[in-house]
Amino acid sequence: MSPKLVPVLMLLASNVFMTFAWYGHLKHRTAALFMVILTSWMIALPEYALAVPANRIGAAVYSPAQLKTIQEVITLTVFAVFSATYLGEPVKLSTLLGFGLIALGAGVVFLGK
Template sequence: MSTILLLTLSNIFMTFAWYGHLKFFHDKPLWATILLSWGIAFFEYCLMVPANRYGFGKFTGYELKIMQEVITLVVFVAFAWLVLGEKLKWNYAVSLACLALAAWFAFGVNRPPAPAA
C-alpha cells in the first residue's frame, strides 16, 4: 500500500510540474516556468524513487511501470477536470477503459493467487 500511496503523491507533484503552468504560470517567461517545474519535480522524485524501491520485489518492474502509468492517468483526469476545467469526452473515457483493461491483463493474468490466511 505504501508503494501505491507514494506513487499517487509523486504523480500529483509531477502533474503540477508538467501541466500546472498552463493554468497558473502561463504569463511567466518560459525559463522561469521551467525552473519552477524542476523545483516541483524534485519532490516527485523524492517520492517516486522510494515508491519503486519499496515496491520492487512485491511487484515486477513491468508492474510498477504499468501501475505508475495508470495512477498518472487517474491523477491527470482529476487535474484536467478540477484545475483546467476540461470535460472527459467519450473517446477519452474509452481510451482510459482500454488502459484499465491493459492493467488488468498485467496484474490479473498469470499472477499466482495470494496465499490463504
Template sequence: MNAIYTILLLICSNVFMTFAWYGHLKLQQTGVSSSWPLIGVIGFCWAIAFFEYCCQVPANRIGFVDNGGPFTLIQLKVIQEVISLIVFALIANVMFQGQGLHWNHLAAFICLIAAVYFVFMK
C-alpha cells in the same frame, strides 16, 4: 503493506508531476507567470518535480519484487501509468474546467484497466 505504500507514493508522485508539467499553464492563464522567462518556468517546474522524484524513487524501490516488494518492473510501470492518467484527469478537470472528459476518454481508461488486468495475469 509494501503494495499500499507503493501505490500511495505513486499517487503523491503523480500529483507533483501533474502540477510540475501542467501547473505552469494555469499560472500563465491567471497571469502569475506570463512575464516569466522560459528558464524561470523550467526552474519552477523542476523545483516541483523534485518532490515527484522524492516519492517516485522510493515507490519503485519499495514496490519492486527484487527489493522484497510485490510488483515486477512491468507491473510497476503499468500501475504508474494508470495512476498518472487518473490523477491527470482529476486535476485537469479541476484546474482547466473547459477540458471535460468525453466517451473516448472513458474508453481509453477501460483499455488501461484491461492492461492492468493482463499485466497481473499469471
C-alpha cells in the same frame, strides 16, 4: 500498512507533483518559459523523492512491469482529475474510454502473477 499499498500511495502522491510540474503551467500561459521550467523542476524534486523509493519498496512485492503499469494507471487517473478540477477542461467520453482501454490492458499485466 500493507506492503502492497505503500508503493501505490507513494506513486499516487508522486503523480500529483508530476502532473503539476508538467501541466500546471498551462493555466499560466503568459509566464516566462524560463520561470516555468525552473518552477517545474522545483515541483518535480518531491516527485522523484517519492517515486524512486516507491519503486524500490514496491519491487519487494511487484515486478518492474507491474510497478510501471501501476504508475501509468495512476498517472492517467490523476491527470483526468487535475485536468477537470485545476485546468477546468471537461473530461470527454472518448478520453474516459481511451483511459479505460489502457486500464484493461494494464490488468493483463497482472494476470501472470
